[in-house]
Amino acid sequence: xxxxxxxxxxxxxxxxxxxxxxxxxxxxxxxxxxxxxxxxxxxxxxxxxxxxxxxxxxxxxxxxxxxxxxxxxxxxxxxxxxxxxxxxxxxxxxxxxxx
Amino acid sequence: xxxxxxxxxxxxxxxxxxxxxxxxxxxxxxxxxxxxxxxxxxxxxxxxxxxxxxxxxxxxxxxxxxxxxxxxxxxxxxxxxxxxxxxxxxxxxxxxxxxxxxxxxxxxxxxxxxxxxxxxxxxxxxxxxxxxxxxxxxxxxxxxxxxxxxxxxxxxxxxxxxxxxxxxxxxxxxxxxxxxxxxxx
Numbered sequence: 001x002x003x004x005x006x007x008x009x010x011x012x013x014x015x016x017x018x019x020x021x022x023x024x025x026x027x028x029x030x031x032x033x034x035x036x037x038x039x040x041x042x043x044x045x046x047x048x049x050x051x052x053x054x055x056x057x058x059x060x061x062x063x064x065x066x067x068x069x070x071x072x073x074x075x076x077x078x079x080x081x082x083x084x085x086x087x088x089x090x091x092x093x094x095x096x097x098x099x
Numbered sequence: 100x101x102x103x104x105x106x107x108x109x110x111x112x113x114x115x116x117x118x119x120x121x122x123x124x125x126x127x128x129x130x131x132x133x134x135x136x137x138x139x140x141x142x143x144x145x146x147x148x149x150x151x152x153x154x155x156x157x158x159x160x161x162x163x164x165x166x167x168x169x170x171x172x173x174x175x176x177x178x179x180x181x182x183x184x185x186x187x188x189x190x191x192x193x194x195x196x197x198x199x200x201x202x203x204x205x206x207x208x209x210x211x212x213x214x215x216x217x218x219x220x221x222x223x224x225x226x227x228x229x230x231x232x233x234x235x236x237x238x239x240x241x242x243x244x245x246x247x248x249x250x251x252x253x254x255x256x257x258x259x260x261x262x263x264x265x266x267x268x269x270x271x272x273x274x275x276x277x278x279x280x281x282x283x284x
Contacts, residue, residue: 001125003237006169007230009132013139013158015223020143022215023208028193029148032155035186036139039162042174049246050169050239055254058246061166061174062255065181066266070273072186076193077281083197084283092209 006047014040027079027089031072038068115242128168135161146207148199152190159183170245 020033049057142154166175
């Protein structure tokens with residue numbers, strides 16, 4: 001098994017996630033694309049853990065998964081708040097900071 | 100000092116895979132990777148929010164299977180439980196509570212998609228070039244050992260105990276923060 005087959009798979013998923021974050025207007029879909037990016041990073045961590053036969057890769061994956069769970073919880077709370085205030089979760093319309 | 104039971108958990112004797120077994124595992128990986136990439140592309144292009152969530156489910160399952168291929172069993176189990184079990188339910192809650200349109204919704208993307216496409220493609224080009232330059236055709240060790248759950252536990256509760264405790268505080272803070280932000284008062 002090549003190391004690069006896993007790293008390239010992760011890079012492709014990462015790029016697709018970046019595309020999703022940049023093109024989606026819907027707040028929930030942006031959060032989903034961020035999950036895609038985090039998963040791509042996790043594949044890299046596990047692949048390097050397998051390459052060096054080091055357990056730290058897997059431990060870091062667990063940390064990333066826990067942080068991602070916290071992130072999606074807070075992120076959805078914010079999206080729900082935006083929906084309650086503006087009746088829309090279009091992130092392009094949330095432009096209160098624009099002068 | 101480590102007890103003998105813990106040492107017994109840690110002493111996994113790696114067995115080198117035969118070329119035939121390696122071929123089967125590799126083919127399995129390429130098939131699921133293709134499925135995962137197609138599902139990810141559908142996820143960022145579909146016009147239906149619920150379908151996007153279900154495509155994300157496929158991608159998360161493929162990632163869990165990739166962890167199994169790489170011998171990370173505990174990460175795979177956690178992926179299934181936390182992502183497929185909890186995060187997906189949370190995201191579907193988000194879809195339903197924000198009253199997403201049933202069926203296709205034409206207003207999910209920005210009009211100018213080329214900016215995102217250009218960013219993604221150029222990012223992949225840079226990453227692909229540097230990955231190929233750095234690792235080329237490096238192989239994973241053929242006698243790759245399965246990383247046991249016991250080893251993960253030993254590592255978390257010795258070397259990584261401080262980040263682990265910090266993470267539990269972060270989860271508590273995120274829980275309280277989410278309740279405070281989302282409650283109606």
